[in-house]
Amino acid sequence: MAQRERDEVTGTETTGHEWDGIKELDTPLPRWWLWTFYATIIWGIGYTIAYPAWPLLNTNTKGVLETTNRLELHQELKVVQQARAEKLAQLEKLSLQEIRSNDELFQFANRMGAAAFKVNCVQCHQAGGQGAPGYPNLADDDWLWGGKLEDIHYSITHGIRYQPDTNPETRQSEMPAFGRDQILDGEQVAAVTEYVLKLSGQEHDAKKAEAGQKVYMEDAGCNACHGDNGEGNQELGGPRLNDQIWLFGGTREEIRAQIHSPKHGIMPAWKGKLDEATIKALTIYVHSLGGGVGS
Amino acid sequence: MVEVVDTLKRQPGDAGEPQPQSGERGPLYEARRKIYPMRVQGTYRRLKWSLAWIFMAIYFIGPWLRWDRGPGAPDQAILVDLANRRFYFFFIEIWPQEFYYVAGLLILAGIGLFIATSMVGRAWCGYACWQTVWTDLFMMVERKVEGDRNAQIRLDNAPWTAGKIIKRGLKHGIWLLIAFWTAFTFILYFGNAPDVTYWFFTGQAPSVAYWTVAIMGAITYMFAGHMREQVCIYMCPWPRIQGAMVDEDTLIVTYHDWRGEPRGSKRDRKKHPEIAYGDCIDCGKCVHVCPTGIDIRDGQQLACITCALCIDACNSVMEKLGKPQGLISYSSVKAYNDLAAGKMKQVDFGWRNFIRPRTIVYITIWSLVAAGMLFHLATRDRLQVNVIHDRNPMFVRLSTGEIRNAYTVRVLNMQLEPRQFRIALEGLEGGRMRILGIDKPPAREFTFEVKGNKARALRVFVTVPQQQITQQRMEFAFRIEALDDAGKVAEMSRRKAVFEAPPPKR
Numbered sequence: 004m005a006q007r008e009r010d011e012v013t014g015t016e017t018t019g020h021e022w023d024g025i026k027e028l029d030t031p032l033p034r035w036w037l038w039t040f041y042a043t044i045i046w047g048i049g050y051t052i053a054y055p056a057w058p059l060l061n062t063n064t065k066g067v068l069e070t071t072n073r074l075e076l077h078q079e080l081k082v083v084q085q086a087r088a089e090k091l092a093q094l095e096k097l098s099l100q101e102i103r104s105n106d107e108l109f110q111f112a113n114r115m116g117a118a119a120f121k122v123n124c125v126q127c128h129q130a131g132g133q134g135a136p137g138y139p140n141l142a143d144d145d146w147l148w149g150g151k152l153e154d155i156h157y158s159i160t161h162g163i164r165y166q167p168d169t170n171p172e173t174r175q176s177e178m179p180a181f182g183r184d185q186i187l188d189g190e191q192v193a194a195v196t197e198y199v200l201k202l203s204g205q206e207h208d209a210k211k212a213e214a215g216q217k218v219y220m221e222d223a224g225c226n227a228c229h230g231d232n233g234e235g236n237q238e239l240g241g242p243r244l245n246d247q248i249w250l251f252g253g254t255r256e257e258i259r260a261q262i263h264s265p266k267h268g269i270m271p272a273w274k275g276k277l278d279e280a281t282i283k284a285l286t287i288y289v290h291s292l293g294g295g296v297g298s
Numbered sequence: 299m300v301e302v303v304d305t306l307k308r309q310p311g312d313a314g315e316p317q318p319q320s321g322e323r324g325p326l327y328e329a330r331r332k333i334y335p336m337r338v339q340g341t342y343r344r345l346k347w348s349l350a351w352i353f354m355a356i357y358f359i360g361p362w363l364r365w366d367r368g369p370g371a372p373d374q375a376i377l378v379d380l381a382n383r384r385f386y387f388f389f390i391e392i393w394p395q396e397f398y399y400v401a402g403l404l405i406l407a408g409i410g411l412f413i414a415t416s417m418v419g420r421a422w423c424g425y426a427c428w429q430t431v432w433t434d435l436f437m438m439v440e441r442k443v444e445g446d447r448n449a450q451i452r453l454d455n456a457p458w459t460a461g462k463i464i465k466r467g468l469k470h471g472i473w474l475l476i477a478f479w480t481a482f483t484f485i486l487y488f489g490n491a492p493d494v495t496y497w498f499f500t501g502q503a504p505s506v507a508y509w510t511v512a513i514m515g516a517i518t519y520m521f522a523g524h525m526r527e528q529v530c531i532y533m534c535p536w537p538r539i540q541g542a543m544v545d546e547d548t549l550i551v552t553y554h555d556w557r558g559e560p561r562g563s564k565r566d567r568k569k570h571p572e573i574a575y576g577d578c579i580d581c582g583k584c585v586h587v588c589p590t591g592i593d594i595r596d597g598q599q600l601a602c603i604t605c606a607l608c609i610d611a612c613n614s615v616m617e618k619l620g621k622p623q624g625l626i627s628y629s630s631v632k633a634y635n636d637l638a639a640g641k642m643k644q645v646d647f648g649w650r651n652f653i654r655p656r657t658i659v660y661i662t663i664w665s666l667v668a669a670g671m672l673f674h675l676a677t678r679d680r681l682q683v684n685v686i687h688d689r690n691p692m693f694v695r696l697s698t699g700e701i702r703n704a705y706t707v708r709v710l711n712m713q714l715e716p717r718q719f720r721i722a723l724e725g726l727e728g729g730r731m732r733i734l735g736i737d738k739p740p741a742r743e744f745t746f747e748v749k750g751n752k753a754r755a756l757r758v759f760v761t762v763p764q765q766q767i768t769q770q771r772m773e774f775a776f777r778i779e780a781l782d783d784a785g786k787v788a789e790m791s792r793r794k795a796v797f798e799a800p801p802p803k804r
């Protein structure tokens with residue numbers, strides 16, 4: 004056992020341990036230090052009484068304050084909601100144009116929309132709204148169903164479907180499967196593919212494209228939705244074909260595949276999932292990503 | 299090097315020190331030996347009081363000073379506006395990104411402490427530290443209520459009579475009042491003082507204000523009322539650093555033992571006429587007046603804050619005895635050695651003693667930092683611009699074939715008045731801008747307003763026609779100009795940016 008001894012110079016006891024001739028003084032702590040230490044122990048005990056702490060078999064002690072961090076967060080969020088109540092009511096009441104032209108409300112809606120977009124929309128449309136193959140780019144000026152505030156609002160509210168939907172207001176994608184359903188034969192599909200390449204100013208087989216024009220205008224009636232010159236029709240959701248923006252790709256193969264057995268865009272109807280103020284905020288945000296039409 | 303005696307080391311024979319038998323464990327804690335510093339009068343006491351009153355006046359009056367900054371801006375001379383992230387100091391306004399000024403001030407304070415310490419020792423501790431100033435204030439209250447040293451000791455040992463309760467209550471009451479007012483003044487620096495005062499006393503202030511006052515008040519009461527020298531000896535790192543800061547020429551409070559020793563009281567002198575006693579009559583006055591309770595005759599030590607009150611005390615005694623003053627005096631180790639060796643007749647300290655390579659280096663560094671900060675402050679920008687290129691997406695192809703990039707341009711108007719700004723594209727042939735919220739046709743130049751003391755973030759869309767895209771990355775610049783009332787350019791900032799285009803088709 005270590006031998007405690009008294010140090011001659013200081014009069015203080017040593018700890019009794021010796022390492023290579025080095026001994027350590029067992030200098031006492033100042034009293035205030037000890038008191039502070041005891042106070043933290045008492046504080047710790049009080050804390051476990053005040054807050055949820057001890058695990059029990061199926062649950063845990065609730066603490067006399069009956070509060071948790073989660074509860075406090077909910078309360079704080081409620082306070083935030085109350086602070087925003089006036090602006091939210093305005094969003095709900097005013098028209099999109101009115102919101103857009105009120106600078107303060109516009110900033111508010113834009114930020115609120117940005118937050119809602121990150122939660123609900125980025126999964127398909129990506130963080131900056133730039134989309135991905137099959138998911139429309141919201142930052143450009145090429146709109147399938149229209150880029151005016153009202154159009155965007157309608158798309159978000161009612162969504163887009165291919166299969167019949169219970170909601171009659173839902174937008175319907177209607178591109179038929181010309182090849183798969185044997186509306187056109189293989190040659191016709193190839194021809195109209197060349198014509199679409201021509202419309203978008205890409206390299207194409209001029210002879211086939213000429214035949215394709217007939218298919219486009221008469222046999223298949225593509226122009227009913229896509230327009231005589233491929234300018235598209237936003238009323239029907241017919242995509243524009245005479246630019247370089249493609250939803251499902253713009254190469255010969257991709258265009259042919261889309262005519263033969265097309266993919267269809269679908270989007271959830273957010274009415275009922277999000278409240279009106281949030282949908283309006285999202286509308287304002289998407290509109291201001293850069294491609295919004297009209298101000 | 300200066301030998302620093304550790305006050306914490308007690309000689310085994312020291313009075314008041316419990317002497318446990320060998321083998322028995324000592325106490326778990328070091329009991330505080332209560333100190334009852336005696337009142338003293340003299341040159342240094344007067345100096346200490348005048349400095350203390352000046353420092354306290356600055357602290358307590360500070361937040362009430364007004365400074366007109368025009369409409370919409372706070373008119374408090376010294377204000378830390380946390381909510382709006384601004385710091386106001388008279389004519390200076392600092393934004394968070396200019397925090398390096400605070401870093402600079404800290405550097406100045408640090409080097410300043412080095413200068414002061416290498417010249418005049420721990421003058422900071424003895425005269426300027428808030429621990430010293432507030433402890434002095436609290437001791438003054440204590441003496442006014444309970445009387446001087448002897449009366450305090452008597453009261454401590456007296457039974458709890460009504461008189462003692464009243465005296466103690468009065469003392470602690472005044473202490474708490476001072477502590478409260480100290481803490482309350484602290485929060486005034488963080489908000490408009492009249493408003494905060496009104497809110498505070500009508501229960502409308504935010505809870506953090508009450509918490510801050512409670513905590514700061516408790517600390518003031520504890521530190522200045524109860525812990526006092528314990529703060530200096532146990533908590534403060536400065537006494538530990540002083541050994542490295544002090545050299546042979548530094549002013550330290552010195553007991554001239556060559557003159558004072560052997561010490562002897564009147565009785566000793568009568569008893570032993572054969573001994574040639576020194577000047578010290580061992581009256582203990584220098585110990586009684588010491589606020590940290592040490593005996594300066596043991597030499598320079600960790601707990602000595604060089605407040606020089608023992609000098610005042612000893613001088614008054616020497617005067618009564620008709621002996622020359624300065625048995626305890628400010629002196630340097632070098633002067634002490636010269637005096638002890640008889641090379642010098644009396645402590646002679648002139649400005650030459652302060653000019654040494656070391657102090658010159660400190661002063662040079664300090665002056666350079668100060669000059670650099672002043673120059674920067676005088677010429678700093680009141681317009682700042684940040685440009686952030688959208689990374690997601692890097693670019694957007696429009697139906698016309700044009701390519702568009704988006705940027706967030708943050709313009710900081712660091713003046714207190716609203717100003718007109720002009721943003722223009724430099725380079726980028728064929729490029730056109732559109733700004734969200736400014737409903738004007740695309741152009742290469744826009745003007746806009748930024749409110750005073752505010753930042754405005756512009757969403758800028760830049761579009762370039764396809765045929766004018768020469769590279770995948772095209773460098774250009776945003777030129778932002780602040781315009782004065784006449785429409786002339788007052789300040790300009792140019793920010794480089796990159797325009798990204800899709801890779802050429804294979």
